[in-house]
Amino acid sequence: MVARLTRLFLAPAMLAALLAPSPALPADNDRTLLLGTTTSVDNSGLLGPLLGAFHDETGIEVRTVVRGTGAILQLGRSGDFDVVLVHHPEAEEAFVAGGDGTARHPVMTSRFLIVGPRDDPADVRSAADAADALGRIANGKFDFISRGDESGTNAAERGLWGRAGLSPWTDRTGWYRETGAGMGATLNMASVLSAYTFTESGSWTNFANRGELTILFEGGSHLANPYAIIPINPERHPHVAAQAAKSLVDWLTGPVGQSFIAAFRVDGTPPFAPVR
Amino acid sequence: MSGPASILPLRAHRLAFEAGGTRLLDDVSFILPAGRRTVLLGPNGAGKSLLLRLCHGLLKPSSGEVRWAIEGRRSARRQAMVFQQPVMLRRSAVGNITHALAAHDVPRADRLTRANAALALAGLSHVARRPARVLSGGEQQRLALARAWATEPEILFLDEPTASLDPAATRAVETLIEGFHAADTKIVMATHDLGQARRIADDILFLHKGRLLEATDAAAFFEKPQTKEGRAFIAGELLW
Amino acid sequence: MDSFVSAFAEAGALLVSFDPDFLSIVGLSLRVSLTAVALACLIGFPLGALVALTRFPGRGVAILLLNTFMGLPPVVVGLIVFLVLSRAGPLGVLGLLFTPTAMIIAQTILVTPIVAALTRQIVADLWVEYGEHLRSLDAGPVTTLATLITDARYSLATVVLAGFGRAIAEVGAVMIVGGNIDHVTRVMTSAIALETSKGNLSTALGLGIVLLFLALTVNAAVQIINTSAGKRAALA
Incomplete structure (x- = not known):
């Protein structure tokens, strides 16, 4: 009986030993x-x-x-x-x-970009600079998706809102949404909702699920x-x-x-x- | 079958058992010597099963004590019990017996021989490899007896072993019980079946409502019960 | 709809391509999850049986905890293991963060309560049936444990399956402690998350379909073993 018990418990142990990973990093x-x-x-x-x-x-x-x-x-x-x-x-x-x-x-x-729906209801295309572009979105309360995850992109976006004299994350009316997730999840959401978002060229060039989204504003010293x-x-x-x-x-x-x-x-x- | 020293006699001294504030057994004392077949007789709910479990050590008495001539593990290993619903492990018939032998530390080399001998005795050799749980009710109870037999107990407790069986299966089980008796295993059986008690008993312990009313020679009990409950039971008037 | 159709095409292509990158991802998924389940069984079977069979103070609380931990969120487990294995954590010197070993540890923690809680229930039920016989045999604790676990083997096989299903499908824990490093700690679920974040939805869904297919295969295998063994022996 002890033998059976040993066998019973040994089987997974042996399996574990068999599958155990070789020490990878140190x-x-x-x-x-x-x-x-x-x-x-x-x-x-x-x-x-x-x-x-x-x-x-x-x-x-x-x-x-x-x-x-x-x-x-x-x-x-x-x-x-x-x-x-x-x-x-x-x-x-x-x-x-x-x-x-x-x-x-x-x-x-790389370059930070403001992307949004092709028809561009906020007319971001004709903005004078990046802060102006964000101001137009805020004025019309058009849907904007932010990463909200303290990433570098998120920090740059907040910096630009600051330049525009705005802090939309305190606005509770619902047009400004934070995903708290990565760039990909944020772009996916913007694509589904045809909303504006702030991204950069590294992520954007390789993003496959663009839907209606297109680059609406880029360039300028603040978007480096x-x-x-x-x-x-x-x-x-x-x-x-x-x-x-x-x-x-x-x-x-x-x-x-x-x-x-x-x-x-x-x-x-x-x-x-x-x-x- | 007993070793150099016997665990018998079994002495029960002022046993009582309570559950949920109800006294189910009260002040039961008796001595069970070797050799004679003892039948616990009484209507349903008299406390027969309870008393068997107290004797076998499956339950602890609320007060009083059960004493064997030899205490400890040596006495536990020399007892066996067969239940009304046989407990069949999810193994083959022979596997059920070798499991019991392994639990009793019988050397691996001896287990199969002893198991097969026990199966042969119970007339179950032809189903040895079959899963125990697909056997008929009668076969299962015979397997339970064969399993007990293989462990060579000095005393065998049986709790209504034929209560769920048809007459033919009952006869087969009773024959096996005779076999134990012939091999000097002390038989202690609970039953409410008067006919069975008459066939098997040397001694009667008559229980009623948790009290031991009569402890006597079987012939004397059936001839002339000493209590009115005993008389009523024999007359078939005492149901509980 | 288009992406749905192309996802199936992508899944089919992945399956027949035997692409080495893809196979290494599948291989690592299996290695991590199978090892974790094996370890979880090693701990969970005896632990569950012990809780089922013994009486000790705080047993009710132990059962409550086991049952609660069955639903441990993978990210929480991942976070805790992360904090422990991080260089700043108590076991940081081992340098295990972002290795398959860390993923195995996290999944083991995730699966062990499932194995233990289900084992406890199964063994407790079997004890109701076997208890008097085993005690009548004067069976010791080791014999008792071995008998119950052996005789519950078919039910326990489904426990293993439940654990494996949980492990292979979770992403929260492996992502945090593994880091989704290409060729090192990337498994199917974290690859799916990555492809989703790149917007490659059909590749992601293709991988998801492969994962489903894998789970289906494992389930079917266990079911076939069970029913054939069950029929042959009617031991279940």
Whole structure:
């Protein structure tokens, strides 16, 4: 009976042993790098080929985890990444100033966009600047979908509302809605509702479910979206792969990485511009 | 079948059992010696099943005590019980018996031989591999007896073992009970069937409403009951 | 409607393509969820049986908790495991966050209460039937436990199935603790979430249909094993 019991409990145990994963990350710290980055970069489709090229050249495998900028910086602060690639300059400077990252290295820029239904009831197309465009949407209380997730895109959007002297998230009449989700979920909702939303070129160029949505406003100094890469401070988190992180920074900001970014196209348009 | 020292006699001393504030058994004392077949007789609800379970240790008395000549695990392993509704494990007939033997720490090598012998005795060899739960009611009760037999008990408790069986199956079960008796296993059986009691009993414990009214030789009880309840029961007038 | 039709086409194409990326996603889904269910059974079977068979102070509360935890939201489990495994958390030094191991841990926590609670019910019911016989045999706790679990095996197979269904279908926990890293921690559900966020709705739905197909296959296999074994032995 004891034998039967053992067999009974051993079967799943053996199965578990059989299926148990090989330790993935910790051992080979210098050959794998954990990168925290934002949905906009990931959704563009840039990372796959870019990091593939880096891997071919250096033998370092980069694994990416995708969240909003706020979440990525928070995770970086607790040492869960080796390096982060994000887009919220003020937060990044605070991150470095606080000793969580070693330094902020600009990598590329994309463009923030205001997208909305083709017929453009708020006449955003003829707006003078981005703040004016948002003001027109608010005036007519046309449906606007915001990410509301403290991502880099969300921070930039709020900054623009501030420039327009508005704070629609306090408005309870229902035209301004926050999804609290990623760019994709927000674009999907805007598409279904034919509403306006604030996005950036990285996500937009690769977004397939556009429905009636089209780009209504872009360009201007306030719609530049700068990305920077920040290695996590190894003095604070000794386990991070600092050497590999430095390799990635050097490569991305160096000639090979920069020309790769410059040459990257989605449907013929470049979602990102290199910094040099 | 008993070991070097017998667990018998069984002494019940002033047993009482209460449930939910109702006294279901009260002040029951008796001695059960080896050898003789004892039948607990009485109408439904007299407390026969309860008394069997108290003796076998399945229930704890509210007061009083059950004492064996040898206490502890050695006594527990030398008893067996067969219930009105036989408990059939979800295994083959022979598997039901080898399970009981395994529970009694019988060496693995001996289990099958002993199980097959018990099945043969109960006339169940032809269904040995069949799932116990698809056997007929009579076969199931015989299997329960074969299972008890295989563990070689010194005392066998039976709780109305034939109450749900037809006359032919009842006869087969009674024959098996005779077999236990012939092999010196002490028989303690509860029944409300007068005919069965007459066929089997050497001694009678007559229970009524939770009290032991008569403890006597079977012939004497059937000849001349000492209580009016006993007389009424034999006359078929005492239903509960 | 169009996307619905194209989703089925996409699902069919995925299934017959044997695309290595797709197969690695399916493989990881199975590996993570099957391991988690195996571990959950290892803990949940004896735990459920123990709660069913023993009497101890606070047992009622334990049953209440088990039953409540059956409905644990995956994101909550994911969040808790995340906080524990994060470098800032108590087990941060293990460096397990964003690995398949972390996903297995989260799903094990998710599935164990389901296995334990259902096992408790099944074993308790069987105990009503077997209890007097096993006690009459003077069966020890190990024998008792083994007998009940062995004899409840067909019912317990459906418990395993319920656990597997829960594990393979959840996205909240694996997404948070796994990080949906391509080729490392990307499973079917997190891939579906990703494709949805990219607006590739038919690819997402295609993956969803494949997932359904997978669940169907596993369910059918267990059902066939059960009925044939049940018919042959009528032991169930």
